[in-house]
Amino acid sequence: MKKKLTIAGAAVLTLAASVFMFVRPASAAVGLHVSGRNIVEANGQTFVMRGISHEHTWFANQTSSFANIKSLGANTVRVVLSGGRWTANTASDVANVVSLCKQNRLICVLEDHDTTGYGEDGAAYTLDQAVNYWISLKSVLTGQENYIVINIGNEPIGNNNPGQWTSATTAAIQKMRANGFEHLLMVDAPNWGQDWQFTMRDNAQTVLDADTQHNTVLSIHMYDVFNTASSITSYLDAFQSKGWPLVIGEFGWQATSSNVDDQTVMAQAVSRGIGYLGWSWEGNNDPILDMVTNWDPQQLTTWGQRIFNGTNGIKATAKEASIYRGGTPPPNSPSPTPSRTTASPSPTPSRTTAPPTGGCTATYSLTGQWPGGFQAEVKVTAGSAAIKGWTATWTFANGQAVTQAWNATVTSSGSSVTARNVSYNGSLGAGASTTFGFLGSSNGTNSVPAVSCAAS
Structure with missing residues (x-):
């Protein structure tokens, strides 16, 4: 046009x-x-x-x-x-x-x-x-x-x-x-x-x-x-x-x-x-x-x-x-299969942190896995008061690594991962949520980490 x-x-x-x-x-x-x-x-x-x-x-x-x-x-x-x-x-x-x-x-x-x-x-x-x-x-x-x-x-x-x-x-x-x-x-x-x-x-x-x-x-x-x-x-x-x-x-x-x-x-x-x-x-x-x-x-x-x-x-x-x-695998990868990790009893493994008052929670969920790789999503939810920004952090226990991410700025230092909001999804009203996702590499075991969330 x-x-x-x-x-x-x-x-x-x-x-x-x-x-x-x-x-x-x-x-x-x-x-x-x-x-x-x-x-x-x-x-x-x-x-x-x-x-x-x-x-x-x-x-x-x-x-x-x-x-x-x-x-x-x-x-x-x-x-x-x-x-x-x-x-x-x-x-x-x-x-x-x-x-x-x-x-x-x-x-x-x-x-x-x-x-x-x-x-x-x-x-x-x-x-x-x-x-x-x-x-x-x-x-x-x-x-x-x-x-x-x-x-x-x-x-x-x-x-x-x-x-x-x-x-x-x-x-x-x-x-x-x-x-x-x-x-x-x-x-x-x-x-x-x-x-x-x-x-x-x-x-x-x-x-x-x-x-x-x-x-x-x-x-x-x-x-x-x-x-x-x-x-x-x-x-x-x-x-x-x-x-x-x-x-x-x-x-x-x-x-x-x-x-x-x-x-x-x-x-x-x-x-x-x-x-x-x-x-x-x-x-x-x-x-x-x-x-x-x-x-x-x-x-x-x-x-x-x-x-x-x-x-x-x-x-x-x-x-x-x-x-x-999860409807079709990434190119050249086998079909994603449900996680068999024992980190959580839910059908889709996930972990949620407890929120401080006026802070935020973060829930980590596996959305797909295949040999050598996986896809995950993290849901960030504001607590009892609005927030202007958030930072989610976790530590991988099994040598996993983030390879691509969207809707967050993700950095890694060894097994420690830090994800910060981008310009359009940092401000959340009380109880409101946003999500970001990423692809990762893994070698066998892929346990679900605990995620901490800090609000600003």
Whole structure:
């Protein structure tokens, strides 16, 4: 969406006016994949995207945004990348993006923004060039099919000759598969993503048929073309009646009566069980589309409040991917198994400290184990009075070590571990809680340590 809002608006001014189910065989499923109209994980559990876009290619230093987006309830982040139209995001940078998504328990939709407005914007790349970019990144994307979706090209055709979308998108999908990509693919509509001439609506079958793995999801971007409830519902009805997989890959909010009806977009997505990804976290040329100010999750704009805290918003409707809840093991690891430690009699081993008055408690829980590694979560709860910050400490007894952490700053000195709150989860009201998690290494025994909690 960035850098082309006025062109998309011009599209509005120029505007004058048998079910087929794709089910990929379960035996062929690799990571996230399409089943009928749904996106499902490798274990068969349905996953519904609830997230937003982050303009990483222009703000690559804002890596804290991943944790901040997660802290507000998102289960997905759509990450803006460039292969060279802007400062290119290298393989190492993209690998770090994927790592940040995983650390923060987010599904990562990676999109190449270079294609935005091709045919109308002379600087735009073709979809074929976008595929070449993905091929250059293949070494860091292969094996991540449980965690990432490849959005081949953002808004790949403008308003000039949108009919070329069908053949260009078909060829891009086929080239991705010919080069060994097994990921869930996402394809955007033409007309700057808004499909106001209905090219995607009328030709989606051809595009879906082009994928030999039947693992492509269609994406509509909803801005001012979709400024009424009827325009939104009729468009979504067309895809639902055909049994086609669809997500609302971008949308804005109704700041005036001529803008997109965001309340209907979210309500319809929730009622139909389809995903939505709002645009965008921060950094827009048009700041009305920023969800936060100064990159601070505690400074939500009107748009931020609507999408995160609204009735059909992210906080109320997002469900974390099961891969982060023990549903599927990390890559190259056996399935997590319930702990057999005797440190606690509970089915999921945990230990809770006793709180000082006005202080805090900390509960350590194992959420998954496999040979050589484990995942754990610590819940911090304020006592009888509000706190402004917290520090949790523990000592491993069996040589364990923290390897990755999210939602806390974690440091280690030998077997002693210290976890401190980050900027967005230190202030807790009386009795309120927050959690942080981490991955760890272990050698056999993995007893649950006692955790101390100190409030400030």
